[in-house]
Amino acid sequence: MDDGMSPFAARVGQLRSSTLRDLVAAASASDTQHVLSLAGGLPPAQALPVDALHAAVERVLAAGGDALQYCPTEGVGDLLDLIAADLQTRLGIPEPRGRMVITAGSQQALDLIGKVLLDPGDVAVVEHPGYVGALRAFAAYQPRFVGVPVDDGGIDTAQLAEMLDAGLRPKLCYLVPNFSNPSGATLCAQRRVHLAELSARHGFLVVEDDPYGQLRFTGEALPPIATIGGQVAYLGSFSKVIAPGLRVGYAVVPNWLVRPLVVAKQAADLNSSTFAQRLVAEILKDQAFINAHVAMLVDLYRERAQALLAAVERVLRGRLRARVPVGGMFSWASIEARGVDAIALCRAAMTRGVALVPGNEFTVDGGFPADVRLSFAMLDPDEITEAVTRVGAALDDLAVR
């Protein structure tokens, strides 16, 4: 039956996560030393609110079995109310309540938006480098990906404007505006306005994926594109501020997209876990708790980001330059040591017991031969310093060869 598989099956079967997989396999094999991971974007154990979740379970189950039933496809009403109120007051997103769908993390929102909007050959504009999960989700619908470069101010909307003027007609433009994965860059204020204008003028959907927005280390939050103009789907997630294992996220979409998205969600899994949704609602109801929890997370990740940047500056100066993120979990680093390839560095680092991810993992068609993504989320400051020291040793190893 192999020849009975659709082009999709053949294609997804080939999708690279091979480098990452090799690295993980190498990590498991090298049990002689503890592997320090600068690779993943997972919350560390102390970021997970186990006690609050436990208390939420008590309250939810005290009400009986309702939380164990099916629920409306768009989500549990209480949770939708709480999220909508927060988005309106904290971010100024206009009238979100009737335009929302709860999804299994924002990953599912990406899949469903791709399913509803993308036909084979349609253009999907993405950050270059961009979030690999979005590339995978959209790839299933066989779009033509067009990468637009990212610098310290986020995706370069001037370059996008040139492409649009030259006739590019995208269905959507996907980006992570705050502390992007993998670039660590934040879209500056002018570009937010520019992107909203481009969306309004050229009629494409901006998919504004904001899982890290609350994890800002310094400065004022910039307005979401969804508050400025254009056609915008704003995606949020509780994976980074509560727990990824609940798989609860959401999408706030333009009115015309609500019904197709709900129908696609119903076909995909009927509804997201009622139980998980009610737990998130219980946690959000306690505003004092969630505010304190987010503040704790910001302190935690800020300290780790500072440890990473300080160690890179001290140990790797002139050999590796890391972008300074103002929030989130990632920095993007460029290799300055001459003739050193990112994949070779990642391999050498793995033999030294450090995992990091080469830049070409974050593109559809390669590129970034001399860049790596550094995540500072999972290690404490001392471990980060040790990891960076080992990266330095790996660079030494490569220089010797």
Add this chain to the structure above:
Amino acid sequence: MDDGMSPFAARVGQLRSSTLRDLVAAASASDTQHVLSLAGGLPPAQALPVDALHAAVERVLAAGGDALQYCPTEGVGDLLDLIAADLQTRLGIPEPRGRMVITAGSQQALDLIGKVLLDPGDVAVVEHPGYVGALRAFAAYQPRFVGVPVDDGGIDTAQLAEMLDAGLRPKLCYLVPNFSNPSGATLCAQRRVHLAELSARHGFLVVEDDPYGQLRFTGEALPPIATIGGQVAYLGSFSKVIAPGLRVGYAVVPNWLVRPLVVAKQAADLNSSTFAQRLVAEILKDQAFINAHVAMLVDLYRERAQALLAAVERVLRGRLRARVPVGGMFSWASIEARGVDAIALCRAAMTRGVALVPGNEFTVDGGFPADVRLSFAMLDPDEITEAVTRVGAALDDLAVR
């Protein structure tokens, strides 16, 4: 941007759930009397193991925050082990462990299988009438649906064989072999063997969806097609034996389908809720509990099925004939009263305070103008008797007009 929507978006936007929706709206409006539902396939409150789930939470969270993290896309290892052992010993499914993916209910398995296998125009064979959730899941991938009639012995494999001999080349054949939704029919032993043979000979995938299999009222379980031969994806779910609100199901697929399915699952939502998976694993570990719980469910639904059949025989004899199911949640009923249309009956029943679903909801292109689906899951025996009495009054109302 409406004209920027893909054919899919336009299509799914039109998908009928209109009759059901109208009925529910009517039910909400008619607050003068309590509506008795023979419509839904939901477990009643007493079927939900709230205390066992509560105890499972205690054990899972005592181990710390692991259950709140991401997990492998194919699922939590402990849960995969437990399900595989059960499928092997209870059902004789060969070597399931390496061929499994945990999904958000079996609904997500349908969506992912459709995504991987179906290209526009591919033939999908379905039961006629068939499970509406499967029709919706596959419809997103624009197959050509071919319905094969269902009788008391399930889908008519002789008719399918004729179609295959005449040149039909399906990619898949979807069915619910035990106590099907909506027909209540169970595929007989000979047809199971026949379908496995047809799959082997003609190279299509049998999608054997078995959410109700453990809810057998009487007689010996028949062997799953997955134990007989052919290319079979066996789908299971904990929605009916534990709780739908957890959204945990699974697929056991042929080896060639494993990797495409995992990649599609990763693109769709990374992984199903780790927390929900660990809770299910905790409950399954207590074999004595789960066996007693399933036995309780069987007694519960058997008593309700008997109440329904007895009331139909007593109150509606000569006007409505209901199929006798040997398990599950549904009976399929044919209107014998002359000139009475199923939709008219459902409307008249709703004004009498009973919800049931007309047969044409369970097809792609209509049909079954004189059939309705009766679910006996949600009402107790007295309520069922009252509901059937009201259906009789509704038939009287229609006769008077």
